[in-house]
Amino acid sequence: xxxxxxxxxxxxxxxxxxxxxxxxxxxGANGPGEGLPVDVLDRVFASGSDSVRGGSPVTVYTDRAAFxxxxxxxxxxxxxxxxxxxxAQPIQYTDGSDGWHYVxxxxxxxxxxxxxxxxxxxxxxxxxxISVATSISDPPFSAIGxxxxxxxxxxxxxxxQVVITVLMQDGTIGATETVDTSGPDDFRGxxxxxxxAALFVDAPEIDPPVPGESQDRWATLDNLVIGxxxx
Numbered sequence: 001x002x003x004x005x006x007x008x009x010x011x012x013x014x015x016x017x018x019x020x021x022x023x024x025x026x027x028g029a030n031g032p033g034e035g036l037p038v039d040v041l042d043r044v045f046a047s048g049s050d051s052v053r054g055g056s057p058v059t060v061y062t063d064r065a066a067f068x069x070x071x072x073x074x075x076x077x078x079x080x081x082x083x084x085x086x087x088a089q090p091i092q093y094t095d096g097s098d099g100w101h102y103v104x105x106x107x108x109x110x111x112x113x114x115x116x117x118x119x120x121x122x123x124x125x126x127x128x129x130i131s132v133a134t135s136i137s138d139p140p141f142s143a144i145g146x147x148x149x150x151x152x153x154x155x156x157x158x159x160x161q162v163v164i165t166v167l168m169q170d171g172t173i174g175a176t177e178t179v180d181t182s183g184p185d186d187f188r189g190x191x192x193x194x195x196x197a198a199l200f201v202d203a204p205e206i207d208p209p210v211p212g213e214s215q216d217r218w219a220t221l222d223n224l225v226i227g228x229x230x231x
Contacts, residue, residue, distance in 0.1 A: 023125055023126070023127065024125065024126040024153070024216055025112075025124050025125050025126075026115045026124050026125075026153060026155075026218075027086075027087050027113070027115060027124050029087075029112075029113070029124065057192070057193050058166060058174040058175040058190050058191065058192045058193075059190070059191045059192075060175055060177060060188065060189070060190055061145065061187075061188070061189035061190070061191070062187060062188065062189075063187065064145070064147075064187045064189065064223075066189075067143075067145050067187070067189030067191070067225070068189075068225070069230075070143070070189075070191050070229065070230055071143050071191070071225075071227040071228065071229065071230055072227065072228045072229065072230045072231060073097070074096055074097025074098065074227070074228075075096060075097075075143070075225055075226060075227025075228070076093070076095040076096035076100060076225070076226045076227065077223070077224070077225045078093065078223070078224045078225075079119065079222065079223055080116070080119050080120055080121060080222060080223075080224075081119045083116050083119060083120070083121065084116070085116055085117055085118050085155075086115065086116065087113045087114070087115055087124060088113060088114040088115070088116050089113055089114070090103050090104065090105035090114070091103070091104045091105070091114070091121075092104075095226075096141075096226055096227065098139040098141070098228070099139055100134065100138065100139050100141050100226050101134060101135075101138040101139070102132055102133060102134040102138070102141075102226060103131075103132075103133055103134075104121060104130070104131070104132050104224075105131050105133075106123040106124070106125075106128040106129060106130055106131060106219075112124055112125045112128050114130075115155075115218075117151070117155040117220070119222070120184070120220060120221065120222035121220065121221045121222065121224075122151055122155060122218050122219065122220045122221070123218050123219055126205075126216045126217070126218055128219070129200045129201055129202040129219055130200070130201040130202075130219045130220075130221050131198060131199070131200050131201075132144065132146075132198060132199045132201075132221075132224065133197060133198035133199075134196070134197060134198070135197075136169060136197075140169065140195035140196075141195065141196060141226050141227060141228055142191065142192045142193070142194065142195055142196055142227075142228050142229045143189070143190065143191045143192065143196070143225070143226070143227040143228060143229055144166070144189070144190055144196055144199050144224075144225065144226055144227075145187065145188060145189025145190060145224075145225045146187070146188070146189075146199075146201075146221050146222065146223055146224045146225065147184055147185065147186060147187050147221065147222045147223045148162045148164060148179060148181065148186060148187075148188060148201050148219070148220065148221055149162060149181040149182075149183055149184050149186055149220050150162055150181060150203040150217035150218065150219065150220065151203075151217070151218045151220040152214065152216070152217070152218070153214065153216065153218075155218075155220075157183045157184055157220075158217065159181075159206065160181065160203060160204070160205075160206050160217045161178055161179060161180055161181065161203070161204060161217075162178075162179045162181050162186075162201060162202070162203050162219060163176070163177070163178050163179075163201075163202045163203075163204060164176070164177045164178075164179065164188055164199065164200070164201050164202075165199070165200045165202075166190050166192070166196060166198075166199055167196070167197045167198040167199075167200070168192065168194055168195065168196060168197055169194065169195040169196065169197045170194065171197075174190065174192055174194075174196065175190055184220075184222060187223075189225065191229045192229065193229070201219045201220075201221055202219055203217035203218055203219040203220070204217065205217055
């Protein structure tokens with residue numbers, strides 16, 4: 001098993017375990033979803049290396065304008081205005097000046113569906129992270145950013161934290177950010193000196209609990225940007 005495959009699965013397991021132990025589902029589904037096709041999983045979790053090498057410097061941006069200014073022309077942006085609310089299977093995009101290919105999914109091996117709002121991405125199950133991943137065989141990108149926040153069962157923004165992890169193509173963790181969010185305007189962008197493999201967004205349950213308020217939090221994402229660092 002290669003370094004990228006091991007690292008990605010470890011990150012997904014950690015993200016799931018850091019959230020609620022509950023399996024609360026917005027759609028009421030009890031079983032697994034459709035999942036990613038095997039060939040897509042092979043593309044996402046593939047690596048030409050059998051060893052984990054050293055990490056690469058990653059600059060973290062909290063301001064969207066500053067992040068965009070650090071990118072080369074031709075980056076790709078998505079406001080997800082075409083996304084219909086409700087349950088969705090993994091979403092694939094190929095765009096940008098370099099034809100970047102990436103998949104947005106949730107859950108280990110994408111066995112659970114996404115559950116999106118009106119023009120933004122979220123998850124069906126409370127203990128699933130949002131994953132944005134590419135593969136070693138696709139054109140590499142070195143920058144990724146998005147608005148991130150926790151939402152409640154009804155897809156409304158709520159208090160809490162979001163934990164973002166950036167996985168590099170060499171199998172190392174490039175950055176981990178814990179964001180005390182105030183809502184959908186919170187932004188994090190990451191610009192690296194080497195190719196990025198994936199970004200994972202998790203929303204842990206609130207602890208300690210607030211009387212009369214659910215601990216459950218769902219990871220939520222919008223206004224995704226994929227690109228390359230400016231020369």
